[in-house]
Amino acid sequence: MPDLSPDLAASLLRPYAGQVRVRVGGLLLRQNAVLLAAHRGLLPDGIPFWSPPGGGWQFGESVQECLQREFREETGLLVTVGRFLHVHEFRRGELQALELFFEVTLADDSAEAKLGLDPEHARDAQLLTKLAYFTPRQLGAFDPQQLHPLLRHILSPDDVFIPQVVFDKTRR
Numbered sequence: 001m002p003d004l005s006p007d008l009a010a011s012l013l014r015p016y017a018g019q020v021r022v023r024v025g026g027l028l029l030r031q032n033a034v035l036l037a038a039h040r041g042l043l044p045d046g047i048p049f050w051s052p053p054g055g056g057w058q059f060g061e062s063v064q065e066c067l068q069r070e071f072r073e074e075t076g077l078l079v080t081v082g083r084f085l086h087v088h089e090f091r092r093g094e095l096q097a098l099e100l101f102f103e104v105t106l107a108d109d110s111a112e113a114k115l116g117l118d119p120e121h122a123r124d125a126q127l128l129t130k131l132a133y134f135t136p137r138q139l140g141a142f143d144p145q146q147l148h149p150l151l152r153h154i155l156s157p158d159d160v161f162i163p164q165v166v167f168d169k170t171r172r
Helices: 006-016 063-075 136-140 157-161
Strands: 020-027 033-039 049-051 054-056 079-092 095-106 128-134 164-166
Touching: 020 063, 020 079, 033 063, 033 157, 054 063, 063 079, 063 095, 063 128, 128 136
Parallel strands: 020 095, 079 164
Antiparallel strands: 020 054, 033 049, 033 128, 079 095
């Protein structure tokens, strides 16, 4: 994926800027690795930002329905939503969201993730660029800015399931 110009990065993020969103994300483990999606436009020089699959909660759907829809759109996977795990306040520049994370399991254990399309963006202007499973050891090798804050201190697959409540105390 080529480097993004600042104008293209800004246009990709414009639909989400200047508003508070509620996002629902899912933590899916397979063989002690967590499924993550690479997002473009959040970091300079085309560096990907890795986060669990998920997205905006829409009026009229439950958070579980939202998460199932987002997983289907982004990964092609059908999931069962399990227990609530984390709440996180995300703030970066003009982006702000309250994020709710749940444990998810595959409805079909043999299913493979395939990068999908985000209906909020044109086919040639997608935020998501890649899906991959990462072990805690692999996550530790990333520059922390490339990882969702929820993932920055994971030392074991079990750490994914230790509930966290994180509210941003900094002003950016």
